[in-house]
Amino acid sequence: xxxxxxxxxxxxxxxxxxxxxxxxxxxxxxxxxxxxxxxxxxxxxxxxxxxxxxxxxxxxxxxxxx
Numbered sequence: 001x002x003x004x005x006x007x008x009x010x011x012x013x014x015x016x017x018x019x020x021x022x023x024x025x026x027x028x029x030x031x032x033x034x035x036x037x038x039x040x041x042x043x044x045x046x047x048x049x050x051x052x053x054x055x056x057x058x059x060x061x062x063x064x065x066x
Contacts, residue, residue, distance in 0.1 A: 001045075001049050002042075002045035002046075002048075002049065004018045004019055004022075006045065007038065007041050007042050007045060008038075010041045010045075011034070011037045011038045011041040012034075012037070013030075013034055013037075013038060017030060017034070017038065018038055018042075021035055021038045021039065022038070022039075022042060
C-alpha cells in the first residue's frame with residue numbers, strides 16, 4: 001500500500017502537504033495544480049493497490065491491466 005511519503009515523493013510535495021490535502025484542511029493554502037496532482041497521485045496509488053489485491057499477478061493475461 002502506498003504511504004503518505006510515497007504519494008508525496010511522486011507528487012513532488014511534502015508528506016505534511018499530502019496529509020493536509022487528503023484531510024481537506026480548510027486552513028491549508030496550496031496552489032490548485034499541486035492539490036490536483038496529490039489527489040490524482042493518491043487515486044492512482046489506490047487503483048494500483050486494488051489491482052494487486054483483486055488480480056493476482058500470475059493470473060494477469062492482458063496488458064490492459066498493467
